[in-house]
Amino acid sequence: MNNHPNVTQNTRERVLSVLEKHNYIPSAIAKSLVVKSTNTIGVMTLDVRHAHYANIAFTIEQELSSCGYNVILCNTGYDRAKLDAYARVLAEKQVDGVIMVGSVFSTLETEESMKRYLPHTPIVMHNSTLRLPNMYNISTEEAHGIVLSVDHLVAKGITEIAYVQDYDTRVGLAKVATYRKELERHGIPYSRKMVVQTVSGLRGGMNAAETLDSRGVSYRAIIGCDDVTAVGIMRHLARRGKRVPEDVAVIGFNNTVFSEMADPPLTVVDNKEEMTGITLSRAIVDLLKGRDIPPQTTLYPELVIRGSA
Amino acid sequence: MNNHPNVTQNTRERVLSVLEKHNYIPSAIAKSLVVKSTNTIGVMTLDVRHAHYANIAFTIEQELSSCGYNVILCNTGYDRAKLDAYARVLAEKQVDGVIMVGSVFSTLETEESMKRYLPHTPIVMHNSTLRLPNMYNISTEEAHGIVLSVDHLVAKGITEIAYVQDYDTRVGLAKVATYRKELERHGIPYSRKMVVQTVSGLRGGMNAAETLDSRGVSYRAIIGCDDVTAVGIMRHLARRGKRVPEDVAVIGFNNTVFSEMADPPLTVVDNKEEMTGITLSRAIVDLLKGRDIPPQTTLYPELVIRGSA
DNA sequence: CTGAAAGCGCTTACAG
């Protein structure tokens, strides 16, 4: 009788002292069996070695543990079979809910696994979505970062703005589209020559800037798809003797440690991972407490202005 | 009757088809209650946002999941109360074992919590130790990295070697001591002026190199306590117009992405996080399978030679 | 080879 109202002070104390003496630890699994709730949440992520997922996973774990839930960590990679196996084992272990973070999870295969194994378990997804009644989506509108970046540059009188994109994912495409739309909104002519596609990363950033130079276009700013790529861009510029931000302004995406460490420190679009983790955790807790939440929530990034633009 | 030998092919097929049709998922918690094993391992770490812990946690999770175990992630920070709470909840949830990674866990408070809540659960610890019969230790001898670094520099004919240390932790102290011993072994006079203490990080590295300059000592190499600090050291050198490695060779510790990204790419002591994660996982699995393992295992780092030394 | 019973450690009604 855990903290029930109708129990005498006397009896309670007597019982507690005995428990204390024998170092009694209640079995959560026996309890779970009857109350049909395990107080554990499955957290699926692409790869927690990546700072982005690590930050979100950390925040989720901290937030949930402060609410009495534990986290089972699942790194699926790009492996469908792994995802399926995790979904099954989370069902067997009867997690109360699952949080999936990453755009990788927007696939029909994922949908099938989740529908099959966890048809009634609340699922909160970040940056991906499934057509399932028990699924709730929370997304960060990364393309909004382009709006912020272009606005920032234009306010400084810079109009020759190049854009370095990486993969043709849904958000990747949305970002280029927004880049084009934003230029037009500011009355700046759009040129295909000002956007270069590359592999994200240091090398990719260097190559992208190199490509831009080889095209002979004139640019006063480069927006890079992420911060590490932006560091690569800056490295190429430095080797060409161009100063940042005087000659070329650089803006990156993702406010990881790399941004601060860059020289000059990078101005970046911050997708607010802590806020994301907290929002995801609160959503699942709300669902488990029977409170209703909107099926779709949008989070907006913000611009962190440092030395590079 | 899961795959028991004495069951007819016939019966088995009949049963399986019914299970399949009803989409039956066995309850792991009901099973756990009777078999006294949950197939879940608690992994305690300081903070999974740090690349070092993220890498190890990732590898542990992958390795254990391939052996049929799930991981409950616990980020304790420096908070004793949190650690105590996690220890208790892991006991309640009846994890089969726990892995603790980080030197933070070498405290009497930790020992008390673990003894109280998990007296019979196998505990495998990395870089920390407790005087408990159910505890097994696996440590990476970081000081060995100093041996490798000094050897490498001396082989290049460099003898004026400075050392930047951070905190006075057990391993921090062991590293300076080894630095001194190694110099002596190579017949190089040791000077207190050649070691500077700093706060780890970019800023700390810059400050440390600055301090070295202000002391007016002559140096041809600097060994930094970690890679980010080494990047700071290189940044200071670059600002002073010194070339790396021509004028000054730089070696860091921890082979994170920062090392590769540095310019020039950093020569570093790699503490082999993947190997560490695998070793920790195998140890706990061995213990759970009833195989005996040595109470203490030592792992050695290796030198990754890149452009800075 | 198969089926029914007991029990894992809890909670939840339900009698006393």
Place this chain on the structure above:
DNA sequence: CTGAAAGCGCTTACAG
């Protein structure tokens, strides 16, 4: 206000 019984969904002996 307290105590004994039933049941959560499995596995493990043990009869048939």
